[in-house]
Amino acid sequence: MEIETTRRAPLGRPRGFDADEALERAMMVFWEQGYEGASLTDLTSAMGITRKSMYAAFGNKETLFRKALERYTEGPATYAARALEKPNAREVATAFLAGSVNTTTRPGRPAGCLGVQGSLAAGDSGRVAQDALIAWREDGRIRLRHRFQQAVDEGDLPSDADPDLLARYLMTVANGIAVQAVGGASRSELQQVADAALRNWPPL
Amino acid sequence: MEIETTRRAPLGRPRGFDADEALERAMMVFWEQGYEGASLTDLTSAMGITRKSMYAAFGNKETLFRKALERYTEGPATYAARALEKPNAREVATAFLAGSVNTTTRPGRPAGCLGVQGSLAAGDSGRVAQDALIAWREDGRIRLRHRFQQAVDEGDLPSDADPDLLARYLMTVANGIAVQAVGGASRSELQQVADAALRNWPPL
DNA sequence: AGATTTAGATACCGATCGGTGCAGAAAGAG
DNA sequence: CTCTTTCTGCACCGATCGGTATCTAAATCT
CATH class of the missing domain: 1.10.10.60 (Homeodomain-like)
Incomplete structure (x- = not known):
């Protein structure tokens, strides 16, 4: 047999x-x-x-959502992983926010970010999905932090730079961009915001 | 009679x-x-x-929500109106973000901002509330813009400053702070972010 | 007192929610 | 062809949704 x-x-x-x-x-x-x-x-x-x-x-429905989130990460949100591969911290930050603007305002696609949508308010049935998205955003933030720690170690960023703060600052701006996009902000408007947020980089 | x-x-x-x-x-x-x-x-x-x-x-339910939103505006969100009364643009911006951090992370109250919660994702039944919240945020942004226009007129801000961009920049950071707060960020962490966002004010 | 009006509690409405049971059709292996 | 397996379409499940009808109790008027 x-x-x-x-x-x-x-x-x-x-x-x-x-x-x-x-x-x-x-x-x-x-x-x-x-x-x-x-x-x-x-x-x-x-x-x-x-x-x-x-x-x-x-x-x-729940596993479908998790698989959809994976697909989102590897599809529309790959800009995040690619940004992490940039050679220095400033380019990482610039690419991250530019990708965020691009993805949240691309014509023919939903406005905003899947990782932010529906993760703020939730009834009992949506609590697990909310937690999954909070974890997803936290994961992204931690990756940025590690990258900036590496930049400090390499001397790319000043030694008194705070990788945790830099990562959270970028995530905050990116999340705000996602909210703005749902409210109808245009791509060029949000790119101006991203440029403004990076004008004092790093914001020590 | x-x-x-x-x-x-x-x-x-x-x-x-x-x-x-x-x-x-x-x-x-x-x-x-x-x-x-x-x-x-x-x-x-x-x-x-x-x-x-x-x-x-x-x-x-819908009118109850609208009245709750009014009460929120006059209660936890009065920091916005008060910020607009500050004597110069920098103080307006600083007070606005500080109030945002305070309100979204106050212990004993829900994390985040009522004006952002549930305004991103919505089924058919939540569309009207979503629209109401988008309008609410837009109203706040426009008030900021008018205030910054006034600052330009008074010479408080340089004449080449862009009130529309400044208002949108502040709103974006505030919205991002609200998202971060729901994700569990602490008050001091978010205040650091707010400080970082204002380090290059105005971001021309 | 008697009349009037609303508060409160309970049960209920049709619609929709996420999730299944069932029957028949279709495609592979033998 | 037969047999087995999984496909699809449809009806259906209990639970919950926003909203309402009904009835009793209570409070303030004339």
Whole structure:
């Protein structure tokens, strides 16, 4: 008897939709409406599949949201990871805010940031998603802090610079940009704000 | 027949609860949970009254929210109006951000800003509240802009200063502070951020 | 007192929420 | 072809949503 056979095509009728595409659509709905604001009807109709197929493919609403958040991180929000790779602290900060402006105001996409939407107010049912987003933002802040610590170690930033403060300052401005974007601020307006925030970099 | 009689005590059984106090409690619930996240059950149990009394006294959930927002403006958010009365632009900006930090991180009160909570993500039922909050923030931004225009006219700010940019910059930082506060940032951390944001004031 | 008006409590309304059960169709393996 | 498995579509579940009807009790007027 062969316990360890090579994995052939999965048995039974194969999935009739593109799971990646469906997840992309779900991400857009969450981005626009938040976790609680996006109903299963909203989600599945945007994904083009039925409730049953969604549950079979993604588990439930919460895991769907987590997968959508992952996709967001690797998709629209990759600007953050790329900014961290810039050669010095000033370029990191500049790229981070420019990416934030770009992503929160790109035409044809929801305004604002998925990581901020729906993470402020929440009823009982949205508490887990709120916590996940708070953790997501904190993770980003910590990565920035490490990067700036590295910059201090390398002599790129002055030795009395405060990596924690610099990271929080940048995150605060980026979060504010996301709020402004939902309120209808234009890309050029927000880029001016980002430029202003960096005019005294580092703000010691 | 007396059409215009002096208004005596209102007929019938007088109200058995303090409407002001009830509104205060409702404001706190909206502040913490947002418009959609706050259910009628949450609200009325916090207010200590029944659904019927709430509808009789405040109309419906939407008008209750609007009145709670008014109360917030005149209560926890008066720092904004007071900041506008400062004698010069730098003091306006400093007081505005300091008030923002204070209000969003005061112990015993919900973290964050009622004007930002629940205004980012919204399902269909929360759209009107979302619009009301966007308008509320825009109103604050416009008041700041007018104040800075006045500062330019008076020579308090340089003639090439951009009141629109300055107002939007301040609002962006304040909104970001509100997001950070919900994420658990402490008062002193956020005050450091506010100080950093003002280190190059005005950011021309 | 008697009339009037509202407070308060309870039960209820239709609609929608996230999540399932079921039946039939469809695609693979043999 | 048959058998097995998973697909899809639809009806349905209990719970909760915002909002209301009903009834009794209480308070202030004439």
